[in-house]
Amino acid sequence: MLKAGIVGLPNVGKSTLFNALVANAKADAANFPFCTIEPNVGIVAVPDERLQVLAKLSKSQQIVPTRIEFVDIAGLVKGASKGEGLGNQFLANIREVDAIVHVVRCFDDDDIIHVSGSVDPVQDIEVINLELALSDLTQVDRRLDRTRKQARGNKDAQIEVDALEKLSAALNEGKAARQVSLNSEEMELVKPLGLLTSKPTIYAVNVSEDDLANGNEWVEQVRKIAATENAQVVIVSAQVESELVELSDEEKLDFLQSLGVEEGGLRSLISATYQLLGLRTFLTTGPKETRAWTITSGMKAPQAAGAIHSDFEKGFIRAETIAYHDFVATGSKAVAREKGVLRSEGKEYVVQEGDVLEFLFNV
Ligand code: GDP
DSSP states (O other): OOEEEEEOOTTSSHHHHHHHHHHHHHHTGGGOTTOOOBTTEEEEEOOOHHHHHHHHHHTOSEEEOOEEEEEEOOOOOTTGGGTOTTHHHHHHHHHTOSEEEEEEEOOOOTTSOOTTSSOOHHHHHHHHHHHHHHHHHHHHHHHHHHHHHHHTTOHHHHHHHHHHHHHHHHHHTTOOGGGSOOOHHHHHHHGGGOOGGGSOEEEEEEOOGGGTTTOOHHHHHHHHHHHHHTOEEEEEOHHHHHHHTTSOHHHHHHHHHHHTOSSOSHHHHHHHHHHHTTEEEEEEESSSEEEEEEEETTOBHHHHHHHHOHHHHHTEEEEEEEEHHHHHHHOSHHHHHHTTOOEEEOTTOBOOTTEEEEEEEOO
16 A cells, blocks of 8 residues: 655644544544554545545445555654654654655744744755755665675666766755656666655645635745655645544534635645555446555556456456546446447556456456
8 A cells, every 4th residue: 555654843733634634534434444543554545536426326335445554754853864863763664655745834823832943844844855865865875885896897786876876966965866867777776775855745734724725925935845846735734624523514614614715635635645656546336336446557457457356467358448437428337338438458458547447357
């Protein structure tokens, strides 16, 4: 399962946001047959309106969304890369995640102490990113030492040395590894390092309820930084999300309307995290269940079948395929077949976003 790590300075709203994520997941517990929640790990459904539509058409008994695991990685402070706080341990946790959600404080509140005295998202981002870059630099330089020794007369090792040198130079300037342009061969060679600053990143800017609709000056500052780093920005209000958890559906609607928004940002954050990784969703639907499945872009039909069960992949014959919009327009598989929009796709078919699939396979 895709794993996203929540990082940020202390007191920016990470735990508040994480608790809201988990509380929402718990509220959905009926739809979570496999939901397990550890203290700092929450499994969250990826919102997808298509599931409700298909479930209604197929009269499905249940809906099973696809999921993301969020990990609250607290304790990243200035000096972490040198072992301050619980430094290195936290950095090791981040190395395991597929994507980073970097929470940035963009709300003012005199009662909540800011670690460096005043609200300053630009400086906050620099502090965290510097720790991540320094930690990466240590990894890269250590690897560089070793690879240089092997490089004499070894072409592959020399390619790796060149890539590592590029990374080392950029990290030394405080840049992120994802800002360095590497070709696919170089990328493969340095992948095992699990560089923190090469991970896809979303800045979750935490604003007060009044700024949820339109953002504020601090949010604009973060947007500028994100644009230079190939990172994304999502506006959330951790406070609003934590209050929403307590409310009935009707009260939620009233509260959000009074703020001029449709949601508190959590939904957008989950969706953005999912999209960040270039993932694709295909759908299965029937009387038993309507379900979303995650694959990576470019996957062919047999591999997609393997996401459901390895036997489906081994015995793959073909995939009866209907594009989501065709399914909705025709209302059922039978009509889709009559109208000629049901396609029979073979082993080489690249599964498209929103395909409604049924696999035929040998057992
Ligand atoms: P963490 O250290 O990053 O995990 O931060 P917490 O989630 O524990 O939040 C620190 C404090 O800030 C708590 O008292 C929260 O209630 C408060 N807080 C979090 N988000 C907001 C917000 O959007 N607005 C305001 N005013 N306070 C918030």
